[in-house]
Amino acid sequence: MTLTSTNICLTEYPKGLPTEETFQTTTTDVVPAGDGEITVKNHWMSVDPYMRGRMTGIKTYIEPFQIGEPLEGGAVGEVTHSGHKDFKVGDWVMTMLGWRSLFTAKVEDMQKVMLQKIDPNMLPPQAFLGVAGMPGLTAYAGLYKVAELQPGETVLVSGAAGAVGSTVCQLAKADGATVIGIAGTDAKCKWLLDHGCDSAINYKTSDNMTKAIRNAAPGGIDVYFENVGGIMLEAALNNMKIFGRMAVCGMISAYNDETPVPGPSNLVQIVGKSLKVQGFIVSNYSKYALEYFAKLGPLMASGQLVQQETVLEGLDKAPEAFLRLFSGDKQGKMLVKIT
Ligand SMILES: NC(=O)c1ccc[n+]([C@@H]2O[C@H](COP(=O)([O-])OP(=O)(O)OC[C@H]3O[C@@H](n4cnc5c(N)ncnc54)[C@H](OP(=O)(O)O)[C@@H]3O)[C@@H](O)[C@H]2O)c1
Missing domain, CATH: 3.90.180.10 (Medium-chain alcohol dehydrogenases, catalytic domain)
Known part of the structure; x- marks a missing residue:
């Protein structure tokens, strides 16, 4: 046969x-x-x-x-x-x-x-x-193993309404963080507000991302979960607190570029603010899968993570x-x- x-x-x-x-x-x-x-x-x-x-x-x-x-x-x-x-x-x-x-x-x-x-x-x-696969583990690894989220911190997430970003937002909120999501439509922003975000910014209708983030988090950002790059990274840098951490998961805005685009003009802030910036690939964090599932199960059962x-x-x-x-x-x- x-x-x-x-x-x-x-x-x-x-x-x-x-x-x-x-x-x-x-x-x-x-x-x-x-x-x-x-x-x-x-x-x-x-x-x-x-x-x-x-x-x-x-x-x-x-x-x-x-x-x-x-x-x-x-x-x-x-x-x-x-x-x-x-x-x-x-x-x-x-x-x-x-x-x-x-x-x-x-x-x-x-x-x-x-x-x-x-x-x-x-x-x-x-x-x-x-959520129970590669994107979910990526969110967990970036938030807890790379950015080392601490209780009471403020978290900014780009690509927040996507597979990874939406899991990051819900995990961070379940741990009591103040969460700000960035997404590309009002419908996505509404979903984020209904699912764990304290504020949501539509980057396509915002004329000044640095100001929009500052309005959402006047005290600054402790953890930036980067999925997009470009203008998001520049605006995030402008709002990071001293000793803030950036988990660099992806930079989708550059994936189809035929020629490299200039980097953010304000990278020097990494020095002045003593930022920790770390990229990561989820396959290097597979040993945390069981730990993640132990956290995920109760959150899904209670409806805190969907x-x-x-x-x-x-x-x-x-x-x-x-x-x-x-x-x-x-x-x-x-x-x-x-x-
Ligand atoms: N490091 C790792 O191991 C790892 C593992 C998985 C994923 N990732 C990365 O994580 C990020 C998110 O992945 P995902 O699977 O969750 O995808 P996703 O967020 O579900 O889908 C991609 C989203 O990115 C946004 N986007 C696309 N082009 C954009 C642009 N030029 N500027 C701004 N936003 C843009 C769009 O949302 P809007 O409507 O909001 O624009 C789109 O819905 C990607 O960068 C991916 O490469 C990394």
């Missing part, structure tokens, strides 16, 4: 903002699992900003995607065939083999990257791609879902429901 998988592949390494033409759909034959393998039917896949960095053909902290090959990324699905004693038909798993409807792979190979059984009765399966999501249906919608990360045309975690 041969099965068929539908896949999304790259046609090129895009210059600037990718378009629908950057992607193409292919089909491949899939042989059901043999010895040591499992076959998985994907139900959900994630699109994430870091994938843009894998579309450049250049190795960074992670290998680039290969043109013509199915893209990769977080996905959850159901085992349909198993040749491995630890997996049975009907098990749900999280892997890094998204952007395809179906695959057979060696368990041993997948375990080197990511292979985790999940319980879809514990949480909706797509939550393992968001996953907001935008879902596009059908694998063919994956390129659109990815592009909408950069237009901001989505709320919360962007997901593709494959089946």
